[in-house]
Amino acid sequence: MSESRSSLDxxxxxxxxxxxxxxxLHGALLTSSRGQIVLHPSSESYHGLxxxxxxxxxxxxxxxxxxxxxxNETRVxxxxxxxxxxxxxxxLLDVSARRRIRIRVQISETNPFVATISDIxxxxxxxxxxxxxxxxxxxxxHPDPTPILxxxxxxxxxxxxxxxxxxxxxxxxxxxxx
Amino acid sequence: MTTLDHLRNRDAVxxxxxxxxxxxxxxxxxxDERMIINxxxxxxxxxxxxxxxMELQGExxxxxxxxxxxxxxxxxxTAEDLTFLQGPTNVxxxxxxxxxxxxxxFSLAVEALLEIELPERATWIRMLMCELNRMxxxxxxxxxxxxxxxxxGMMIYGWxxxxxxxxxxxxxxxxxxxxxxxxxxxxxxxLPDGWREDIQDILNVLPKRLEQFDVLMTGQPIxxxxxxxxxxxxxxxALALGATGPILRSTGYAWDLRRAMPYxxxxxxxxxxxxxxxGDTFDRYAIRLNEIRESMxxxxxxxxxxxxxxxxxxxxxxxxxPRARIDESMEALIHHFKIFTEGFKVPPGxxxxxxxxxxxxxxxxxxxxxxxxxxxxxxxxxxxxxxxxLPHMMHGGFLADAIAVISSIDPIMGEVDR
Numbered sequence: 043m044s045e046s047r048s049s050l051d052x053x054x055x056x057x058x059x060x061x062x063x064x065x066x067l068h069g070a071l072l073t074s075s076r077g078q079i080v081l082h083p084s085s086e087s088y089h090g091l092x093x094x095x096x097x098x099x100x101x102x103x104x105x106x107x108x109x110x111x112x113x114n115e116t117r118v119x120x121x122x123x124x125x126x127x128x129x130x131x132x133x134l135l136d137v138s139a140r141r142r143i144r145i146r147v148q149i150s151e152t153n154p155f156v157a158t159i160s161d162i163x164x165x166x167x168x169x170x171x172x173x174x175x176x177x178x179x180x181x182x183x184h185p186d187p188t189p190i191l192x193x194x195x196x197x198x199x200x201x202x203x204x205x206x207x208x209x210x211x212x213x214x215x216x217x218x219x220x
Numbered sequence: 221m222t223t224l225d226h227l228r229n230r231d232a233v234x235x236x237x238x239x240x241x242x243x244x245x246x247x248x249x250x251x252d253e254r255m256i257i258n259x260x261x262x263x264x265x266x267x268x269x270x271x272x273x274m275e276l277q278g279e280x281x282x283x284x285x286x287x288x289x290x291x292x293x294x295x296x297x298t299a300e301d302l303t304f305l306q307g308p309t310n311v312x313x314x315x316x317x318x319x320x321x322x323x324x325x326f327s328l329a330v331e332a333l334l335e336i337e338l339p340e341r342a343t344w345i346r347m348l349m350c351e352l353n354r355m356x357x358x359x360x361x362x363x364x365x366x367x368x369x370x371x372x373g374m375m376i377y378g379w380x381x382x383x384x385x386x387x388x389x390x391x392x393x394x395x396x397x398x399x400x401x402x403x404x405x406x407x408x409x410x411l412p413d414g415w416r417e418d419i420q421d422i423l424n425v426l427p428k429r430l431e432q433f434d435v436l437m438t439g440q441p442i443x444x445x446x447x448x449x450x451x452x453x454x455x456x457x458a459l460a461l462g463a464t465g466p467i468l469r470s471t472g473y474a475w476d477l478r479r480a481m482p483y484x485x486x487x488x489x490x491x492x493x494x495x496x497x498x499g500d501t502f503d504r505y506a507i508r509l510n511e512i513r514e515s516m517x518x519x520x521x522x523x524x525x526x527x528x529x530x531x532x533x534x535x536x537x538x539x540x541x542p543r544a545r546i547d548e549s550m551e552a553l554i555h556h557f558k559i560f561t562e563g564f565k566v567p568p569g570x571x572x573x574x575x576x577x578x579x580x581x582x583x584x585x586x587x588x589x590x591x592x593x594x595x596x597x598x599x600x601x602x603x604x605x606x607x608x609x610l611p612h613m614m615h616g617g618f619l620a621d622a623i624a625v626i627s628s629i630d631p632i633m634g635e636v637d638r
Contacts, residue, residue, distance in 0.1 A: 075569055075570055075571060076332050076333065076335070076569060076571045078571065078572060080570075101459055101460075102459050102462060103462055104462060104464075104574075104581060104583065104600065104605075105572070105583055105585065105598075105600040107585060107598040107600075109570075109585075109587055109595070109596040109598075110596065111595065114587075114589045114595050115589070116568035116589050116590040117568070117589070118568060118569055118570070131570075131585060131598075133572050133583065133585070133600070137459065137473075137475055137480075140480050140481060142481075142572070144572060163460065163462070164227060164460050164461055164608075165460060165461040165462025165463070165605060165608060166462070167608065168604065168605070168607070168608050169462075169604075169605075172604075176296075185235060186233070186235045188237065189289070190288060190289060191288065191289040191292040191637055191638075192289060192292070193289070194238075200294055200297055201296060201297055201596075205297075207297065207298075207301055
């Protein structure tokens with residue numbers, strides 16, 4: 043097998059994600075990540091933006107999830123956006139024009155509240171419940187804010203970076219007699 | 221403008237805690253004939269551990285709510301502790317009926333972050349294996365779908381045909397399930413000697429078996445009675461609820477990522493998208509049955525056109541050296557050791573990739589912080605979104621049909637709960 047080298051260092055340098063572009067869509071900063079369109083609205087304008095995009099044809103909320111950026115020093119964000127610990131990431135799909143768009147909303151650690159979009163996309167309901175379980179992001183106006191994947195009464199939000207990875211101690215039967 | 225208006229019945233979802241349900245049961249009202257019952261999580265037709273609470277009036281289901289999380293094992297958290305190279309071993313356990321697809325979407329996400337081009341053979345091997353996996357997954361659906369509706373013989377036939385494909389998987393990947401075969405940078409190993417004959421055997425035997433299924437189920441009056449017009453969903457409802465795959469296609473909307481947003485080499489092969497008309501249980505059954513036939517067409521084209529060349533990318537940062545080199549070169553041994561202990565670093569960024577799994581859009585949202593492990597890995601599981609259509613499909617139907625509807629959604633609980 044030939045050892046042809048296409049160095050990764052080269053490929054990553056010439057295609058840096060555009061982070062400081064001042065292009066805007068509906069008032070939200072528009073950037074590109076590996077060729078995918080990303081919008082950065084504020085948590086206040088987020089609900090209105092989803093509504094506008096809905097009118098523009100983005101009629102399916104394909105995915106909604108959270109992300110914890112605690113300790114992430116290499117996060118790619120436009121300089122105009124104030125980084126917060128949590129991010130809400132929504133992937134919308136326009137089925138007739140066959141295009142996608144991603145929305146990243148900064149959610150503060152001290153005030154993790156954001157409006158629900160389940161009144162626009164009912165399909166986001168379960169995903170918002172999951173995000174609430176995993177990150178403790180609260181969705182105001184959600185019709186059913188109950189735990190979905192975690193048991194009732196579970197304390198903590200497992201996908202937060204400061205939630206320790208759980209381990210079950212393994213008992214080795216043979217060890218005792220030796 | 222909202223899609224909420226597209227829902228025929230907004231109140232189909234039972235939003236009630238267990239405590240409330242208990243309190244309501246305690247109040248005796250002779251005029252109120254509604255009652256709340258619980259189904260699952262260990263009912264044989266709930267495909268694992270799905271639990272549904274239903275509000276019934278006599279035999280009619282009014283409101284319902286799927287309750288999930290019994291199989292939640294924190295796989296997205298685990299992913300943050302595994303290197304990008306170890307990632308597929310984790311994600312492959314999500315959708316255990318179609319493991320190769322989760323491996324594929326994860327690998328595509330890593331490759332998009334790395335910005336590497338795959339060799340042609342790797343792409344075609346991936347496509348071949350995924351289509352075989354789609355066939356085996358749909359065969360499993362036919363088996364359980366038949367079983368749920370009382371065609372018990374189907375359980376044996378479906379598993380028998382699936383086994384033929386799993387036997388081939390075992391030959392290629394070493395395992396029947398949870399393959400860890402598709403990895404960032406290509407596939408784990410080249411196809412073994414005699415793979416063409418093995419696939420040809422499958423392709424020769426399967427059409428006859430599918431015709432038997434048609435006799436057993438498709439044309440059967442009882443089968444049609446139990447599935448036609450049951451669990452109807454409209455295109456607008458499916459889109460509003462984020463349902464994809466056979467559920468969306470059963471409403472007559474030809475949405476398939478392989479055609480709409482081609483990945484791998486799907487734009488180079490010839491196949492048809494199977495759509496339904498009425499959005500009922502029968503359409504969803506017929507779509508899956510006929511998708512097996514379409515997948516066979518793609519597999520045939522993969523057989524004819526499989527290119528020669530390397531089966532994984534020749535970038536030494538991502539790919540370990542070949543086994544033979546390790547015996548003769550100290551550097552290759554060190555390199556091999558470094559890749560498997562430390563992993564390779566992925567440039568910072570975030571990306572979302574999606575593939576068409578047998579159940580719908582299977583996506584992976586991946587954030588890298590520049591290290592060898594992901595900052596965040598999220599799998600958009602199609603079954604998770606598809607389950608939200610359940611209350612809307614069951615609303616106004618009979619309790620006995622609830623089984624048919626759950627079965628026709630074809631949820632894989634490992635992927636729902638992750």
